[in-house]
Amino acid sequence: MKKTNILMSSLVVIALLIVGCSDDDDSNCTQDLTGELSNSETAFAHKWVLAEIVSEKEIDLTDDSEDNPNTNLFEQYGACEKDAFYNFNSDRSYTFEQGVTASNCSNKQTSTGTWKLTNNTLLTLVSFCNMRVINIEINTDDTSFFIEDNFNVTDVKGNRINSNITFTYNKVAI
Structure with a gap:
């Protein structure tokens, strides 16, 4: 259960699964991102699947009666926790889903919003009236991107x- 909570907490931060505006406070709500995609954004507009979660320090998340800390947090999670992806669309909308495609997941998560990529290093996500700017790194062949944060x-x-902790997302070929 602890490992599910850790992953969910991490993905909540990354995926902007936060609720911010009430119905009576629409004037303070961050507007959705709009406009034509740049060339780099067009290349980025794909489905990206969570492939790795790596910690700088060894951590044991498995309740298996063994002391076996590891920097590879991804391998310590079950199928439902590993089942996470972003879908960045050409109309600037995005969807983040976790636990949706794996079998028998009880804690399914979905977040939607709009996105913008600036200089291939800043990913802006607007969701639930909130904007988050995330530093990302895209590999040289545009097949993976990485998000690093402290947890x-x-x-x-x-x-x-x-x-x-570094989250790696791999581009799904069309």
Whole structure:
């Protein structure tokens, strides 16, 4: 359960699964992103599947009665937690889904909004009246992008470990 909570918390931050505006406060709501896509945005407009979650520090998330910390957090998760993807569309809309395509997932998550990519390094997401600008790195052949952030992760023993964690998303070929 702890590993599900850790992944969900991390993905919530990354996917902007936050609710911000109430119905009576529409004037403070961040407007959706609009406009034609640049050439780099057109190349980026694809489905991107979560492929890796790597921690700078070794962390044991598995409740398997063994002390086996690992920097590869992705391999410590089940199919539902690993089942995560972004779909960036050419009309500037995006969808983030987690646990939707794997079998028997009880905690399915979906977030929608609009997106913009600036200089191939800043990904702006607008969702639920909130805007988040995320530093990303795209590899040289445009097949993967990486998001790195610092998180407090609770291991299987209840210890809180502060570590930089990198999420890798791979482009799905059309």
